[in-house]
Amino acid sequence: MLSDEISRLADSTGIDALGFAEASPFSNYALRDSRRRDPKISLPNAKTIIVAGIYIGGLTFPAWENPKYGRTSRLYLSGFFLDVVKPLEPIAAYLREEGFQAVVCDSSSDEGSILPLKLAAVRAGLGWQGKHSLLISRKYGTFLALGGIITDADLAHNTELEPNRCRECDRCRQACPMGALDQPYVLDRKKCLSNSLQVEELPEEARVIMGNRVADCEICQEACPWNKKHLGNPLDTAMTKKFQRQMKAWEEFFYLPHLAELSEKEYIETLGRLNTGIPYEFFHRNVLIALENEKRGRKGRQTNP
Ligand code: B12
Structure with missing residues (x-):
């Protein structure tokens, strides 16, 4: 099956969390003029969003604690090893070989990043949005770098949303x-x-x-x-x-x-x-x-x- 092959490819490229979401508009996305609000703006016949997360929790330097060294973040350091987009490329290539269209969301901060990845990840069942606004996964915390593919392949998508577990925590x-x-x-x-x-x-x-x-x-x-x-x-x-x-x-x-x-x-x-x-x-x-x-x-x- 298509989704089994996608999961297999995801495993082999080092993707830690994978989910499929319906490609309907994100009507609750606050930036009204952004094309991130509707996957169909990027791919008119879009059916599915494939959301991938790569665990970046181990990407730290001991020297961050030393004021003589510059401190950055796990997401920043992840740029040395992976562009979250790279592990998605074999999946997109496979979909195209099978006759489907596939548009990869890049990880830039501008409109080239065509998905609201936190909202897409929630819809795909990867976790919930915390009060810091980031996606929290029970297994990986907030340390998933996210990427996504919009495709016209009609893959069985997640229907169960994770409950918000932040409760009173502030x-x-x-x-x-x-x-x-x-x-x-x-x-x-x-x-x-x-x-x-x-x-x-x-x-x-x-x-x-x-x-x-x-x-x-x-x-x-x-x-x-x-x-x-x-x-x-x-x-x-x-x-x-x-x-x-x-x-x-x-x-x-x-x-x-x-x-x-x-x-x-x-x-x-x-x-x-x-x-x-x-x-x-x-x-x-x-x-x-x-x-x-x-x-x-x-x-x-x-x-x-
Ligand atoms: C622009 C951007 C930024 C901007 C603006 C952040 C922002 N406001 O979202 C800046 C530069 C500040 C930034 C900072 C960071 N970012 Co950033 N950023 C993005 C980017 C490119 C777009 C995010 C976006 O669309 N924001 C616009 C607003 C409207 O979206 P939003 O926060 O999701 O807003 C929603 C909530 O407010 C929610 N909401 C409102 N009310 C309520 C009420 C309830 C109950 C609920 C549940 C939700 C809710 O609805 C809004 C939707 O409209 C994404 C990549 C992508 N393509 O998605 C990465 C991304 C979100 N960033 C990421 C990260 C890791 C960071 C940093 C931690 C990096 C760092 N270490 O410095 C910080 C995070 C600080 C924080 N607390 O969020 C990751 C998040 C991964 C994860 N596990 O969630 C992403 C997905 C990048 C990636 N490839 O992995 N980022």
């Missing part, structure tokens, strides 16, 4: 030092530190709170009880093993004085190709602030999960 909202989660389940993009580190306006208080963060912030994720078991002791997946073998050299790359010396060309050829969406000038600014924070002994905001 730890992510309380942990966010920027107040970006004042409204539960809705991230205020302008206030989110991850966003501020990518754009020109970096609020004054963020300069201290960021400590050695040069890209991205995981404070709300570190506070989430569903991530507790992954923080100290990540699952031993194929990705985690690959990561451990390859990462030592990259850890050294993040030594702040080294990052500060990167020219724009060197940045583009290394970190710039990671789909992080951070222009050189803002990344370089973040590095200089992190260096200043280190000099002044400002550790930035930590979380105590």
